[in-house]
Amino acid sequence: xxxxxxxxxxxxxxxxxxxxxxxxxxxxxxxxxxxxxxxxxxxxxxxxxxxxxxxxxxxxxxxxxxxxxxxxxxxxxxxxxxxxxxxxxxxxxxxxxxxxxxxxxxxxxxxxxxxxxxxxxxxxxxxxxxxxxxxxxxxxxxxxxxxxxxxxxxxxxxxxxxxxxxxxxxxxxxxxxxxxxxxxxxxxxxxxxxxxxxxxxxxxxxxxxxxxxxxxxxxxxxxxxxxxxxxxxxxxxxxxxxxxxxxxxxxxxxxxxxxxxxxxxxxxxxxxxxxxxxxxxxxxxxxxxxxxxxxxxxxxxxxxxxxxxxxxxxxxxxxxxxxxxxxxxxxxxxxxxxxxxxxxxxxxxxxxxxxxxxxxxxxxxxxxxxxxxxxxxxxxxxxxxxxxxxxxxxxxxxxxxxxxxxxxxxxxxxxxxxxxxxxxxxxxxxxxxxxxxxxxxxxxxxxxxxxxxxxxxxxxxxxxxxxxxxx
Numbered sequence: 499x500x501x502x503x504x505x506x507x508x509x510x511x512x513x514x515x516x517x518x519x520x521x522x523x524x525x526x527x528x529x530x531x532x533x534x535x536x537x538x539x540x541x542x543x544x545x546x547x548x549x550x551x552x553x554x555x556x557x558x559x560x561x562x563x564x565x566x567x568x569x570x571x572x573x574x575x576x577x578x579x580x581x582x583x584x585x586x587x588x589x590x591x592x593x594x595x596x597x598x599x600x601x602x603x604x605x606x607x608x609x610x611x612x613x614x615x616x617x618x619x620x621x622x623x624x625x626x627x628x629x630x631x632x633x634x635x636x637x638x639x640x641x642x643x644x645x646x647x648x649x650x651x652x653x654x655x656x657x658x659x660x661x662x663x664x665x666x667x668x669x670x671x672x673x674x675x676x677x678x679x680x681x682x683x684x685x686x687x688x689x690x691x692x693x694x695x696x697x698x699x700x701x702x703x704x705x706x707x708x709x710x711x712x713x714x715x716x717x718x719x720x721x722x723x724x725x726x727x728x729x730x731x732x733x734x735x736x737x738x739x740x741x742x743x744x745x746x747x748x749x750x751x752x753x754x755x756x757x758x759x760x761x762x763x764x765x766x767x768x769x770x771x772x773x774x775x776x777x778x779x780x781x782x783x784x785x786x787x788x789x790x791x792x793x794x795x796x797x798x799x800x801x802x803x804x805x806x807x808x809x810x811x812x813x814x815x816x817x818x819x820x821x822x823x824x825x826x827x828x829x830x831x832x833x834x835x836x837x838x839x840x841x842x843x844x845x846x847x848x849x850x851x852x853x854x855x856x857x858x859x860x861x862x863x864x865x866x867x868x869x870x871x872x873x874x875x876x877x878x879x880x881x882x883x884x885x886x887x888x889x890x891x892x893x894x895x896x897x898x899x900x901x902x903x904x905x906x907x908x909x910x911x912x913x914x915x916x917x918x919x920x921x922x923x924x925x926x927x928x929x930x931x932x933x934x935x936x937x938x939x940x941x942x943x944x945x946x947x948x949x950x951x952x953x954x955x956x957x958x959x960x961x962x963x964x965x966x967x968x969x
Contacts, residue, residue: 501555529679529688535561535656537939538678538691540663543571544911544925546697547646548932549939550596551653552964553695554941555708561689562650563661563675563680566836569646571699574639575927577727579783580623580775582924584614586889587872593634593868593889595920596928596966604649608639608727612778620688622735625785626742626750630872630885633928634776658682663698663743666706670892673948674709674904677756687900693904693949694937699902699930701843701911709899710846713795713914722840722876723769724789724799726807730782733774734826737824753880755821765817767810770879772822781831786814787838788876794839803837840910840923854923859888861969864954866934869927873920882920891969892922894954897935903948910934910958930966 523831539550542564549564562569572578581602584594592599592615605611614635617623626630629871650657650710658750660683667677678689696703714721751771759765777783787810792799811833818825858871870889875882896913897906907913908931911924922931937960941952960966 506544510595512920517652520942527686529686532651532687532689533561534690534692535559536691537561537693537695537936538689539695539697540678540703541571541699541909542566542569542657542696542716543697543699544573544907544928545932545935546571546695546753547601547650548585548929549695549697549788549908549936550655551649552597552933552936553940554650554654556937559941560615560654561656561658562607563663563690565660565662566624566660566814567597568643569650569657570639572836572838573637574643574836576832577639577729577783577791577832577839578785578838578925579637579639579727581614581635581637581926582632583633583871584635584869584926587632587886588880589615589632591967592777593870593967594926594930596930596961596964597933598926599965601645602637604645605637605832606642606649608641610638610645610778612636614790620747621740622739622774625773625775626738626747628747628885630874634775637777638778663702663706665801665810666703668756669705672708673902675703675902678703681903694906694945695932695933695935695939696845696899696905696907696911697909699839699842700924701845702906703900704845704902704905704907704911705843707899707902707905709902709905712844712846713793713830714841715855721793721842724792724794724803724807724840725785725787725838725876726789726803726811727832727838728784728833729785729810730784731780731830732825732827732829733782733832734824738774741823752822756951759817760822763796764813765822766813767857768879769881784814787811789915790877792839792844794837800837800839802805807837808833808903841916842911845899846920847895847898847900849893849898851893851896851914851918853915853917853961856886856918857888859890862891862893864894864958865891865968866894866957866966867930869930871921871924871927873917874924875916875920886921892927892931893936894934894957897931897938898950903950904942906935906939906949908932933964933966937964
């Protein structure tokens with residue numbers, strides 16, 4: 499097999515060089531065939547972990563590829579935490595169960611997480627939010643690395659790290675992915691999977707396959723701001739808790755102190771509220787930085803998130819020590835290794851989930867997941883947060899790229915509008931979508947049909963067997 503690839507135009511350094519705006523051709527070569535897995539899962543974040551484990555447990559040969567050298571994605575390399583809510587709005591029932599519940603139980607047993615159903619709104623673990631932050635799951639990212647990897651290996655998943663998918667070759671009728679091209683340490687290699695699950699977050703596989711895609715706001719191109727999480731210690735929780743008791747939960751965004759610092763030239767961060775979350779080990783995760791106008795599918799912008807994120811962290815540390823009582827002795831423990839990206843491409847399926855379905859609490863006949871996550875849009879100085887008052891479901895159809903028979907998507911690259919994405923991009927729903935995708939891929943292989951043609955009732959039966967809550 500040959501890959502004769504014409505690379506996109508590349509700009510040389512802006513120095514008058516005649517090489518500017520030229521096209522670079524890469525010589526044809528025979529690519530070694532790395533394997534022919536039943537199911538290829540691209541991306542080892544929450545959706546990919548669940549998809550791979552659930553497909554392998556059904557007896558299929560599964561290969562999970564990941565560009566980093568650990569599983570977890572933003573949960574580990576991105577230091578994003580805690581897992582957001584997995585319960586109904588009242589906190590009476592855990593809705594997102596199945597594989598996610600199994601993972602949480604394993605983390606708790608390893609001493610690396612807290613029980614989500616024991617945690618209320620408006621305490622340190624929820625960053626003192628009154629609404630939408632009940633039943634979070636604080637977890638240790640190092641423990642998650644080990645537990646997720648062990649669960650994959652126990653399930654029979656083959657792992658391949660340090661891998662980036664760079665292209666696909668479709669069959670002659672354009673309806674199936676025949677070959678996936680990967681860049682690895684040795685060079686370029688090829689895979690010929692029977693089924694592919696795109697858990698890249700950015701919809702890389704679907705985009706390479708030419709599937710219809712959305713990116714951010716279709717009219718303006720705007721996407722949610724990027725950021726860089728970091729972890730802290732040295733915070734006096736008792737002082738912050740007393741502040742909440744005396745001044746109310748709204749004061750825990752520290753907008754008054756930020757306004758003072760901005761007036762003094764001490765706060766160059768384009769986000770005007772704090773998010774400090776107490777972790778499982780009494781350290782803290784900080785969701786404070788904001789880098790707007792970035793496109794997470796571009797290397798230049800990902801680089802800018804990393805550099806600007808670290809610059810903002812330096813300023814935030816100085817601000818906390820100077821302006822926030824209880825944070826005078828705060829100390830940086832770690833900054834995220836991965837840029838935080840909230841929104842890029844989404845598949846444009848024949849069906850697109852709309853915000854009104856979440857507002858109405860719609861129960862779909864092809865439901866694969868029940869949840870109640872709130873809509874959280876990071877844009878502007880303070881963003882927009884709309885707590886959910888109802889539970890709702892996600893339908894199987896949002897996992898289906900248009901026109902492809904052996905491709906599924908799971909995670910934040912599924913077929914939905916931006917308002918829905920603002921709710922379901924967080925990690926517990928991504929685990930749930932991955933679980934459904936892994937089972938659906940197996941079912942399509944078992945019945946020799948396309949992903950769109952599977953028996954959804956049988957899929958739902960299998961999900962219930964795994965502990966998934968469906969209405």
